[in-house]
Amino acid sequence: MRAERLNAVLDHIAQHGSVDVVHLSNRLGVSGATVRRDLRALHDQGLLVRTHGGAMANNVGLELPIRYKASHHHPEKRRIGLEAAKLVQDGSVVGMTGGTTATEVARALADRQNITVVTNALNIATELVLRPNIRLLVTGGKARHASYELVGPTAEALVAEYHFDITFVGVDGLTVAEGCTTHDDTEAHTDLAFIRQSRRNVVIADSSKIGKVTFARICDISAVNDLVTDKDIDPAELTALRRAGVAVTTA
Known part of the structure; x- marks a missing residue:
């Protein structure tokens, strides 16, 4: 489900600081296009920063909002x-x-x-x-x-x-x-x-x-x-x- 994917993305970035589309696609079992849409949605909410081929945390010690x-x-x-x-x-x-x-x-x-x-x-x-x-x-x-x-x-x-x-x-x-x-x-x-x-x-x-x-x-x-x-x-x-x-x- 999309909510679970978004949680997984934020968890990974909180632990590692960044992530790439290929890794997420393999880990989550979804297409690269789906991953890119998820990253853009999180970027638009200010929860991460999109980069070429992936995303990175937008601050030190990423804090997940309570809804996630x-x-x-x-x-x-x-x-x-x-x-x-x-x-x-x-x-x-x-x-x-x-x-x-x-x-x-x-x-x-x-x-x-x-x-x-x-x-x-x-x-x-x-x-x-x-x-x-x-x-x-x-x-x-x-x-x-x-x-x-x-x-x-x-x-x-x-x-x-x-x-x-x-x-x-x-x-x-x-x-x-x-x-x-x-x-x-x-x-x-x-x-x-x-x-x-x-x-x-x-x-x-x-x-x-x-x-x-x-x-x-x-x-x-x-x-x-x-x-x-x-x-x-x-x-x-x-x-x-x-x-x-x-x-x-x-x-």
Whole structure:
């Protein structure tokens, strides 16, 4: 399907920085003309730069918009969301940053009673706004098109007024040495605002994010209480995280 091809193209460029039409045609099992149409569509959306015979990333550390991330590792993210939601007790105030895995947590919490959710993610707010059983607060801030998150000083000022029993943090990378990282520095500051106001911080990330470091640091590993991930996590990373004091749950 076309959406799967576009995801595959963006994944390859995110990992390698560039790609050529012949390679993609062989890898995806489609004609060169189809690949060229896909590359032009992504170029027109500003997600890559067309070159003679292929394409290249248009920035360092390509960040995929959330509409493309949604289908990546979806079964794993769904399981992570269901498992993470079990950590929320009745009456809790829940902080929630953005991301596709956080969206799965929100969906798992949608039928819960007597909880308050504070989020800076527009798509998560959309998931929960019609649920009268959930008290929902949404921050202001500058909207990021890639993640649908509201970020910056306005968001951080509101978050600083609240205290959370538990916060779910989506990340683009997590290691013991570098802690939690993401692609955008402003988003990292807003995520940190949530973490500072929370008694328990839970990173939710599929295993492809573990052992990876991206552009901007959110927090040190010492600020992370729990990690909920999938069973494909690298055993060495799992051991290192547990030794660092992180309670790791695999779903």
